Each structure stands twice: as structure tokens, then as C-alpha cells.
Amino acid sequence: xxxxxxxxxxxxxxxxxxxxxxxxxxxLYPGCRVVLLGRTYxxxxxxxxxxxxxxxxxxxxxxxxxxxxxxxxxxxQAYAILHIFPxxxxxxxxxxxxxxxxxxxxNRLFHWFTCNQLVALxxxxxxxxxxxxxxxxxxxxxxxxxxxxxETAALVRLQPVAALPAVIQELLAARQPHQxxxxxxxxxxxxxxxxxxxxxxxxxxxxxxxxxxxxxTGTAAEGEELHSWLQQHHQFLAANLTGQLSLPQLLxxxxxxxxxxxxxxxxxxxxxxxxxxxxxxxxPIRPMHPGRWAPLGPxxxxxxxxxxxxxxxRAQPAACSCIKALEPTQALARILSWQPLVLTSVPSITxx
Numbered sequence: 619x620x621x622x623x624x625x626x627x628x629x630x631x632x633x634x635x636x637x638x639x640x641x642x643x644x645x646l647y648p649g650c651r652v653v654l655l656g657r658t659y660x661x662x663x664x665x666x667x668x669x670x671x672x673x674x675x676x677x678x679x680x681x682x683x684x685x686x687x688x689x690x691x692x693x694x695q696a697y698a699i700l701h702i703f704p705x706x707x708x709x710x711x712x713x714x715x716x717x718x719x720x721x722x723x724x725n726r727l728f729h730w731f732t733c734n735q736l737v738a739l740x741x742x743x744x745x746x747x748x749x750x751x752x753x754x755x756x757x758x759x760x761x762x763x764x765x766x767x768x769e770t771a772a773l774v775r776l777q778p779v780a781a782l783p784a785v786i787q788e789l790l791a792a793r794q795p796h797q798x799x800x801x802x803x804x805x806x807x808x809x810x811x812x813x814x815x816x817x818x819x820x821x822x823x824x825x826x827x828x829x830x831x832x833x834x835t836g837t838a839a840e841g842e843e844l845h846s847w848l849q850q851h852h853q854f855l856a857a858n859l860t861g862q863l864s865l866p867q868l869l870x871x872x873x874x875x876x877x878x879x880x881x882x883x884x885x886x887x888x889x890x891x892x893x894x895x896x897x898x899x900x901x902p903i904r905p906m907h908p909g910r911w912a913p914l915g916p917x918x919x920x921x922x923x924x925x926x927x928x929x930x931x932r933a934q935p936a937a938c939s940c941i942k943a944l945e946p947t948q949a950l951a952r953i954l955s956w957q958p959l960v961l962t963s964v965p966s967i968t969x970x
Contacts, residue, residue: 634774651671658678666866667775688714701733722737737755753765789857801877802822806882813881815844817944817946822851832855876956879949879953882899889918895919896917898919
């Protein structure tokens, strides 16, 4: 049985869009073992993915001396490592650990000294989706052509493994027939252009007036930032859950709700991967546009202002007028077309 080590040591959304690499390896090498090397805060994502077998904690790896780091990597008995997110330390350790196949991109100089399989890959100007770009690193292992986006999207799958607190289960269950449980996630922690609290507030009011239930999620720090806004809009909210959920619980909560609205953030990609309605709010500027970062899932969709290749906010991201030009009524129209969802099991992956 071959073991493959996937290195992706950055954010939640990036890890979600790397899941097709794990799924594709399972297709190409039935019965293989896939280990994801990632940050502590992405462990819950790995554990919720049906085609990731184990998680290797990068933050814990950093706490070890070099010999212990090499030993830990060697203990994985990996046949290959795929450096999806280039990291100089990981690349060096994989070489020292003697991983037989070490795959990286040509445009990272340190990969020329640490990898023995180099892939020509330029992300910045590529027309491909991020998930398709990640799959390019599978090329030396048998991925001959670019996988079409629908086939790639089918490999983005998560299934919650944690139970929700009873009080939150009761909150979700309190809806009436044909009522939607909709999550609004207003903040992005600087990872995306933001729609703005005014628009999210208007959408919360419109959803409430339409008879639906609105939940707000975010970190504890974001909850503090949103305090006055939450107070101002409390009459439109079923619950404020900022700072109240661990990541495993957030996965379970999103998986039990009907859908989520957010910018290009981790929770948006989680919702799409969980098979929920996921409405992304995007600017047209490259490389942040939906062509590169759209959510992937059976009920994933997005809104983007029709101004292709806009560059107006490149120097001042907070001044992005394109994303602010998306009207709350546009988002409402999309949400009103949603149907309440039931929980479904994740299908087993097919080999080919």
C-alpha cells in the first residue's frame, strides 16, 4: 500500500480546494493511504474528508529539533510528497527523510534542490480554478490531463464528524416548514474583499422579512468587532454564534443548516464541500475572481460584478467598489430559490 503525503500549510479554504488531490490519488491508487500535512487550525478539515486517512500537524513538527522532524516524516513511510503549498522547510525535510518521489513546482528555486519531480505551473495568470491547479501536482503520478472542473468539484467533499451541542440542534430544529436556516459570515480575516456590514445587515433584514432564519458566524475576535452591528440587527437574527463554535462544531453546524453567504473565505468553501447551498460574493479582479476561487459543490454559486479584469482597487483593497456594487436584493433572489436541505451521506469515491 502506497502512502502519499500532501503538504498544504496555509488556510482553511486553501486546504478545502486541495481535497481533490487526495480524492484523485485514491482513484489512481486504490487502497492507498493519504496523509495531509497542515496547520493545527485545518486539522478538522482533514478529519472530515473521506479521502484523507491521517493528519500530520505542521505546528507540532515546527516544535521539534531537525533530527526529530526528519524522523517523524520518515515514520510516515511515504512513497511520495506533493508540495501543493511550497514550504522550504518541508521540502528540505522530505529530501532528508528520503521520500522517494518529491513533487514541487519549477518556479520555486528551492524545489530544484529538494524535489526530483518538477511541474511547470504558474498560478497567477492561469485560467484554471485553484483546485485544478492543485491537481497539476499529481501529473508525475499519472494525472495526464487537466481534470474538467465538474469532475474536480466532485472530489471536494466533507462530512462532519463532531456532534453539535444540543442547544444549537434545537435552534436549527425550531424552523417551520419551508423556512430556511441561513448563515451569514460577514468577515474574512483579510483573506478576501468584503461585502460590508451595511449590505449584510440589509440582507439579514430582508431574509427575516421573507420568513427565514438568520445565523451569524465568525471568530470571537470578529464577534467583538461586530458587537454594535449585532446589537443593531438582533431582531433579525435567530442567533449570534460568533466565537461559540470550534472548527469541528462549525463544520457540523454548517452541515446542518441550509446554506451560507460569505465572501471568498474558508467557511464558504466548507459549506460548498459539505453539500450545502453556498453563495459566494466576489470581485472581478484577478486573481481573486470566481474563475480562480469559486466555491465547488453541488449547491455552490456566486455573485460577481460584471466588470471583467477590473484593477481599480489593487492598491487599496478596502476601497473595492465592485463587491459593494452587488446588491442585497441580488443575494436575496438567489437565496429565495433555495430549497431546504436534508442531511445526506457522502458518497464513496469511485476508482478508475
